[in-house]
Amino acid sequence: MNALKELYQQTILDHNKNPRNFGELEVCNHCAEGHNPLCGDHIDVFMNIENDIIVDVKFKGAGCAISKASASIMTTILKGKRIEEARRLFESFHDAVTSDPNSTIDEMNLGKLAVFCGVREFPARVKCASLAWHTMINALANEELLMVKA
Numbered sequence: 001m002n003a004l005k006e007l008y009q010q011t012i013l014d015h016n017k018n019p020r021n022f023g024e025l026e027v028c029n030h031c032a033e034g035h036n037p038l039c040g041d042h043i044d045v046f047m048n049i050e051n052d053i054i055v056d057v058k059f060k061g062a063g064c065a066i067s068k069a070s071a072s073i074m075t076t077i078l079k080g081k082r083i084e085e086a087r088r089l090f091e092s093f094h095d096a097v098t099s100d101p102n103s104t105i106d107e108m109n110l111g112k113l114a115v116f117c118g119v120r121e122f123p124a125r126v127k128c129a130s131l132a133w134h135t136m137i138n139a140l141a142n143e144e145l146l147m148v149k150a
């Protein structure tokens with residue numbers, strides 16, 4: 001295993017062990033539930049969107065290390081981003097994890113998401129890595145009345 005791969009592995013294990021933005025949002029107007037039956041991963045994504053900007057985002061759920069780390073890293077990237085940027089990131093991420101394992105990865109463009117490129121070699125894991133992203137895209141479409149939890 002080369003040094004870069006090892007670093008990627010460590011990043012995934014760290015986010016799985018200490019997921020960022022884990023829990024429910026007190027103020028939430030977009031949410032969705034995602035399920036990956038192939039692996040048993042289950043993730044809820046909560047977002048508070050104001051003027052097309054993702055002001056806050058959190059997730060909860062249970063699943064394998066890849067699904068949890070992917071959700072955790074996604075939330076750290078999306079906070080403060082515009083909706084169209086979030087959609088563009090989803091496209092880049094999706095293209096990268098479903099690309100030919102022998103093709104070159106645009107690490108500059110992917111940034112932190114490059115850690116998941118290893119799943120290209122394991123088609124069964126692609127759904128684990130992309131579950132949070134698909135759920136986030138569904139949440140963008142699910143606008144709900146602003147819920148404020150006491």
Ligand code: ZN
Pocket residue numbers: 036039040041063064065066067127128
């Ligand atoms: Zn999984």
